Amino acid sequence: MAVVKDQVCGRELNTEDVDRPVRNVPGGAPEVDPAKGTRSFHDGKWYFFCSLACRTKFSSNPAQYLK
Numbered sequence: 001m002a003v004v005k006d007q008v009c010g011r012e013l014n015t016e017d018v019d020r021p022v023r024n025v026p027g028g029a030p031e032v033d034p035a036k037g038t039r040s041f042h043d044g045k046w047y048f049f050c051s052l053a054c055r056t057k058f059s060s061n062p063a064q065y066l067k
């Protein structure tokens with residue numbers, strides 16, 4: 001279990017919650033619950049966010065949130 005910080009809003013997230021599949025689709029990738037958070041790969045590292053809104057903000061201007 002790892003606790004990480006949402007770089008946009010500062011909320012703490014549990015990476016296990018973000019990655020936990022809510023349902024298994026036959027023949028498909030496990031689905032995760034977007035309400036639990038999401039993540040984005042940037043500059044060689046995974047960043048976790050509480051919501052798609054935070055991820056979108058980060059993706060549009062990562063440098064602003066990485067200082």
Ligand SMILES: [Zn+2]
Nearest residue numbers: 006009050054
């Ligand atoms: Zn957030």
